[in-house]
Amino acid sequence: MQNDRRLAVLRAIVEDYVSTEEPVGSKALVERHGLGVSSATVRNDMAVLEEEGYITQPHTSAGRVPTDKGYRLFVDKLSTLKPMSQAERRAIASFLDGAVDLDDVVQRSTRLLSQLTRQVAVVQYPILARSTVRHVELVALAPSRLLVVLILSTGRVEQRLVELPVAVDEDALSELRNRVNRAAVGQVIADAAAALRALPEQVVPHDKAAAPIVDTLVDAMSDHRSDERIAVAGASNLARYGDSFDTSVRPLLEALEEHVVLLKLIGEATSGGLVTVRIGAEGPYEELSSTSVVTTGYGPGDEALATLGVVGPTRMDYPGTMAAVRAVARYVSRILDEA
Amino acid sequence: MQNDRRLAVLRAIVEDYVSTEEPVGSKALVERHGLGVSSATVRNDMAVLEEEGYITQPHTSAGRVPTDKGYRLFVDKLSTLKPMSQAERRAIASFLDGAVDLDDVVQRSTRLLSQLTRQVAVVQYPILARSTVRHVELVALAPSRLLVVLILSTGRVEQRLVELPVAVDEDALSELRNRVNRAAVGQVIADAAAALRALPEQVVPHDKAAAPIVDTLVDAMSDHRSDERIAVAGASNLARYGDSFDTSVRPLLEALEEHVVLLKLIGEATSGGLVTVRIGAEGPYEELSSTSVVTTGYGPGDEALATLGVVGPTRMDYPGTMAAVRAVARYVSRILDEA
């Protein structure tokens, strides 16, 4: 019995601390939450919780603050996702439905997520690896100069400029276009690249033209640089943490600029409906030991193409944030399904 | 004669204040700069400068700080652009030369500029209005569904999904493609849109298919939403202004999220080589009255297609910043020239 209450106390501490941002004392606890015991009892429970490492006090004779371990327990055992209100659902839907292309979808999701959670939102673009080729277009800009456009199933468009060693006429170009498309369209990107690599030998007459074009395409397909694309929004929400500027805000602000760091931070996509929470020092960067990351994968048909989530202080509203992240991921996935 | 010295004093005050970030007193001035007069003389000059509104003291018995008016005079009369070092030039060139497409160019420029100036860099994407149409591609995804891709001279690619009321076969599509390209390619975007609007009537047989396609194209061309695209980098440099957080950092951080605000802030593109400096309250937003904006236009052949620049505290290194902004703008313009 006492064990249950101890957990209730921990939950109460987390909730109070998150909303007040101040260490919470035993007296305030019994007043604000209806646990029918006295403050002395709560103090005893607190002593135990502290001994077990779930809470600490910044200094003797101050209230208690949850530790990373405390948040962890809270997230794993004590919290239930706040369901989104009807109004919020409508807002999400209407906000995202207006998107015109992939860029727009990603950007809108990012903004939306940052507004819902009042945190910094991070959305990774769908990775190339799982995309299929939808179409390849070759546009002649000059006789020996053309633009190669690669259109992928996720709606992503890559374009490269190619200088050819020889001039190519419209007929040759259109034949080449046909061949390339026949070889690549519908294939997963890695397979498409392989198929393309085999092409030039078969196209003897236009060999000189085909080779650089194919090279460029293969290059664009295997260019994992673009896997690192990321959108960020809500940095101004960091302004709310005016205190603890140096420990929280500054390193995070720096991390947001380094997309490689960010990618590592939001980590591998977690498949289907599950929301991952990484709390404080659980993450890979010690400078970010007072920030938490809440992420989930998204993509058509629950196949995680990329990750999306928010980054904020460990002292955050986990239930609300997790619910928002999950909700946005679902809507975005649905939109990618349609496209 | 005394007038000249007063200006020298102002210059010295600005330079010292920018580097030390602290109010500068008469004694420190004569020590650090070799103006061959006593501190008492400088005090007299300071009194005059203060009366004329070029400097103030935060409180009696503190050093002096330049006012907006003081910075203005400094920028207009007293400063000469610091030439970029050879190493810096090389760094700029090599950093930007690796860019593969327009997105990449813009992104790299932004990062580069923020690193050079250690400020927040803002780069506007080339506006549509002055672009010409390079190619229009129609890609059939399904019999009655296609992707419209609009490729512009600036390297920008816009894509839209179109649902057709009827199925269209490959022949019809390719004829339509030819017509559209014949009408639009090479034209400035507004003219192209006009030409396209006139098309459907002439294409009686595929009227039902042509109309929505043309509509989409015209829509994409006149979609000034995309004129508002902007890239930002270097927000972490704001961390250096740990003090004056509320007055400087917070409002700026908020402004950076609002691209519309940012666009207004960096203002109209100024043509050819000229760098515009807007100091403190000279700008359109009073919350940003302690930030300055240094911008210039860029684009192929000195035709300002867009604006690029940095935003920072009024207390900034104007000569260095202006030089960096100008240098980056030139390199970017050159790259756009080539593409």
Next chain:
DNA sequence: GATTGGCACTCCACTCGGGTGAGTGCCAGG
């Protein structure tokens, strides 16, 4: 008339010490 050294004055920034109060730990009694 400009420049200079000297001097009194101002006022911020910092330090120190006592008082206050929230919060704790512990203990004895229910």
Next chain:
DNA sequence: CCTGGCACTCACCCGAGTGGAGTGCCAATC
């Protein structure tokens, strides 16, 4: 096992005191 009581701790607030950078002004000098 819970509770009321009590002594204790320690961050925080406040006010006084102090040091020092910087100023303004004036009389003397070049």
